[in-house]
Amino acid sequence: MSALLRLDDLHRSYGSTVAVDGLSLEVASGEVLGLLGPNGAGKSTTIGMIAGLLRPDRGAVVIDGRGGPEDPEIRRLLGLAPQSLALYDELTARENLKLFAELYDLRGSGGRERVQELLVAVGLDTRADDRVAAFSGGMKRRLNLAVALLHRPRLLLLDEPTVGVDPQSRSSIIELIRTIAGGGTTVVYSTHYMEEAQRICDRVAIVDHGKLLDIDTVDSLIDRHGGKPILRTIKGGEETRLRTDDPVRELTALFAAGGLESVRIDRPDLEAVFLALTGRTLRDV
Amino acid sequence: MSSLRAVRALAVKDLRLLLRDRGALFFTLGFPLLMGLAFGWIFGGGGSKSRSDLDIAVFDRDGSAPSRAFIDELGGEGSGIATAPATDLDACVAAVRTREAIACVVLEEGFGRASDAFFAGGPMRLGVHIDPSRGAEGGLLTGKLTALSYQRMQSLFSGESEALKRARMVIDQGDAPPALKSALSDLYTSIERLNEGDEGQDEKQDEKQDEKQDEKQADDGQTDDDSEPESGGFQPVVITTSEVRAERSGPPNAFAVSFPQGIIWGLMSCVMSFSASLVRERTQGTMVRLMIAPLAPAAILAAKSLACFLTCILLQVLMIAFAVVVFDLTVSAPFEMAVAMICSALAFVGVTVLIAGLSRSEEGADGLGRSVLLLLALFGGGTIPIFVMPPAMAAAASISPFKWASVAIEGALWRGFSLAELALPLGILLAFGVGGFIVGVLAMRRRGAG
Numbered sequence: 260m261s262a263l264l265r266l267d268d269l270h271r272s273y274g275s276t277v278a279v280d281g282l283s284l285e286v287a288s289g290e291v292l293g294l295l296g297p298n299g300a301g302k303s304t305t306i307g308m309i310a311g312l313l314r315p316d317r318g319a320v321v322i323d324g325r326g327g328p329e330d331p332e333i334r335r336l337l338g339l340a341p342q343s344l345a346l347y348d349e350l351t352a353r354e355n356l357k358l359f360a361e362l363y364d365l366r367g368s369g370g371r372e373r374v375q376e377l378l379v380a381v382g383l384d385t386r387a388d389d390r391v392a393a394f395s396g397g398m399k400r401r402l403n404l405a406v407a408l409l410h411r412p413r414l415l416l417l418d419e420p421t422v423g424v425d426p427q428s429r430s431s432i433i434e435l436i437r438t439i440a441g442g443g444t445t446v447v448y449s450t451h452y453m454e455e456a457q458r459i460c461d462r463v464a465i466v467d468h469g470k471l472l473d474i475d476t477v478d479s480l481i482d483r484h485g486g487k488p489i490l491r492t493i494k495g496g497e498e499t500r501l502r503t504d505d506p507v508r509e510l511t512a513l514f515a516a517g518g519l520e521s522v523r524i525d526r527p528d529l530e531a532v533f534l535a536l537t538g539r540t541l542r543d544v
Numbered sequence: 545m546s547s548l549r550a551v552r553a554l555a556v557k558d559l560r561l562l563l564r565d566r567g568a569l570f571f572t573l574g575f576p577l578l579m580g581l582a583f584g585w586i587f588g589g590g591g592s593k594s595r596s597d598l599d600i601a602v603f604d605r606d607g608s609a610p611s612r613a614f615i616d617e618l619g620g621e622g623s624g625i626a627t628a629p630a631t632d633l634d635a636c637v638a639a640v641r642t643r644e645a646i647a648c649v650v651l652e653e654g655f656g657r658a659s660d661a662f663f664a665g666g667p668m669r670l671g672v673h674i675d676p677s678r679g680a681e682g683g684l685l686t687g688k689l690t691a692l693s694y695q696r697m698q699s700l701f702s703g704e705s706e707a708l709k710r711a712r713m714v715i716d717q718g719d720a721p722p723a724l725k726s727a728l729s730d731l732y733t734s735i736e737r738l739n740e741g742d743e744g745q746d747e748k749q750d751e752k753q754d755e756k757q758d759e760k761q762a763d764d765g766q767t768d769d770d771s772e773p774e775s776g777g778f779q780p781v782v783i784t785t786s787e788v789r790a791e792r793s794g795p796p797n798a799f800a801v802s803f804p805q806g807i808i809w810g811l812m813s814c815v816m817s818f819s820a821s822l823v824r825e826r827t828q829g830t831m832v833r834l835m836i837a838p839l840a841p842a843a844i845l846a847a848k849s850l851a852c853f854l855t856c857i858l859l860q861v862l863m864i865a866f867a868v869v870v871f872d873l874t875v876s877a878p879f880e881m882a883v884a885m886i887c888s889a890l891a892f893v894g895v896t897v898l899i900a901g902l903s904r905s906e907e908g909a910d911g912l913g914r915s916v917l918l919l920l921a922l923f924g925g926g927t928i929p930i931f932v933m934p935p936a937m938a939a940a941a942s943i944s945p946f947k948w949a950s951v952a953i954e955g956a957l958w959r960g961f962s963l964a965e966l967a968l969p970l971g972i973l974l975a976f977g978v979g980g981f982i983v984g985v986l987a988m989r990r991r992g993a994g
């Protein structure tokens with residue numbers, strides 16, 4: 260599969276703060292790529308450069324093998340749900356969608372139908388004519404996503420699309436993204452929630468301090484950096500942790516010894532990968 | 545998408561946002577109106593003196609009893625006209641020039657003789673010198689003068705006056721010259737018509753006569769007292785009008801001052817709300833969406849500017865229209881007024897872009913921008929009208945774009961400025977518009993690239 264998006268040695272600083280520091284990666288057409296990193300890792304800056312909102316100090320963004328986002332025709336391929344909500348509070352949900360639909364040439368009955376379709380898709384059809392100002396955080400996030408989807412972009416850039424939402428909105432957002440990805444849309448999904456990255460992404464790029472630490476499928480990352488599974492046992496009220504390549508063999512031996520009160524095997528996850536790569540946990544930062 | 549469509553969609557959005565922002569809406573349209581009303585009433589514009597009494601200077605060149613009687617009748621109780629005698633023609637015309645009177649009426653020599661004996665002398669001759677900007681009052685006055693003349697004749701004929709007796713005799717004897725006979729029958733027709741109360745037709749005739757006179761004057765540019773009416777019929781009164789340009793000494797009433805002041809505050813509020821809304825696009829993140837939409841970057845600013853421009857125009861039109869309809873103001877230079885409105889709208893679009901470009905945050909546009917604007921508006925005619933400011937203060941106010949908007953709007957509203965006279969304020973307004981726009985865009989560019 261050819262790369263729909265290629266980042267070539269991207270650099271970007273704000274004054275003396277280096278936000279993105281030599282980032283290179285490729286996203287295949289139809290792929291869902293996660294950008295996983297703590298706050299301040301440079302995810303939003305990276306997405307801003309992909310969308311053409313920020314100019315890289317060095318390096319290049321190439322979309323569809325054609326060129327950068329400076330070209331309005333190439334920007335047309337992009338849909339963006341910014342991390343900071345980008346909605347007119349004093350307009351209704353429908354008016355927000357209608358405005359951006361018009362800016363993407365979706366007018367008349369076709370435009371109206373598309374707007375209605377998305378209102379239903381994000382579960383806002385019953386509140387379509389209420390002002391956004393009256394919406395909950397979750398509803399705003401869903402609308403923010405809907406606006407990005409209006410013109411059926413080929414490359415969807417989602418910057419922390421579930422920040423600050425209730426669990427219900429979170430699952431509905433994640434479900435919607437999976438549906439869209441299933442339809443062949445290429446997605447770049449930035450998050451600092453490893454569960455989300457694990458659930459949604461074909462591959463995950465781990466970033467910290469503006470650098471790409473590794474990029475691969477979740478399984479391969481865990482294999483490479485996650486370390487051994489941890490066998491946790493409680494015996495006589497005391498917990499023992501044992502890192503092992505073969506928890507089943509170890510467990511058999513422990514059972515033979517007898518007296519076990521509780522047993523648990525922790526498979527390493529992206530958290531462990533991040534810890535191994537940075538020496539910190541995602542939750543800490 | 546076509547940029548024009550995008551600009552329109554975005555401008556509609558901005559106007560809709562303004563409509564939903566009650567505060568901004570109030571300060572842009574409601575508050576200026578209240579200012580116009582309050583200041584107008586406080587400074588004594590509430591009375592309708594200008595409506596009830598037309599001040600007329602009268603020069604009685606004839607000095608006869610009938611001419612004196614005519615003058616008394618003209619300024620009589622309930623006539624709505626206050627007459628002031630002038631000692632000579634110059635004084636009479638000067639009264640118009642200095643706006644003491646809206647017109648000078650001259651009763652020409654032979655007026656008395658003519659009014660006593662229509663067929664013996666010529667017609668009664670009246671000269672009217674009037675400021676062309678007082679068209680409405682001028683029409684009213686000539687109408688009144690004509691009606692009065694006819695009434696005089698009517699009373700002469702209905703009473704047992706010499707004139708009436710002689711007239712009857714002439715007609716009865718039947719050997720009068722045919723021309724005189726025909727003139728008399730015309731005269732009787734007029735009188736009959738007057739008696740029937742068919743005034744509408746009379747007025748139409750008067751107007752026609754005025755027009756004729758006006759045309760004549762346009763030709764030779766001078767009052768022509770000897771012009772005989774061209775119609776074959778006998779005409780008992782000939783009114784000759786000529787223009788006297790009034791000096792611009794003061795506004796016709798307090799609302800002519802207070803409404804432009806209200807406009808200043810409305811323009812200020814317009815600048816504030818649109819600069820804040822431009823900054824808000826950045827802070828609320830919607831600018832990001834607009835920037836990644838396939839638009840020319842200029843379309844975003846163009847749309848905001850268009851919405852701001854339309855709001856400024858709407859404000860000015862509403863305010864002036866209100867003053868005209870409710871307070872009976874006449875826009876002395878309507879075309880110039882349109883140009884003045886457009887130029888001040890452009891100026892404040894520029895100021896809006898400038899403030900938005902220079903403020904870092906919405907609060908910046910609200911805070912620093914607001915205080916500076918407030919000062920500029922205060923001293924740019926928002927409180928003290930420019931024309932009553934001491935010269936030094938008026939000079940200092942020149943840094944305020946509001947001053948130039950005040951000057952332009954007042955100039956077109958009641959000073960009767962021509963485009964040439966308005967060139968300076970209009971030029972400065974355009975300079976504020978273009979300059980503010982350029983500096984504002986450069987500031988935004990620098991920030992955007994940062």
Ligand SMILES: Nc1ncnc2c1ncn2[C@@H]1O[C@H](COP(=O)(O)OP(=O)(O)O)[C@@H](O)[C@H]1O
Nearest residue numbers: 273276277278297298299300301302303304305
């Ligand atoms: N506009 C800005 N001005 C200055 N520093 C910034 C700006 N935006 C981001 N940064 C800094 O750049 C780094 C990366 O930020 P960002 O890309 O927002 O990270 P993330 O989205 O991963 O949280 C952080 O250290 C942040 O403080």
Ligand SMILES: [Mg+2]
Nearest residue numbers: 302303342419
């Ligand atoms: Mg971010």
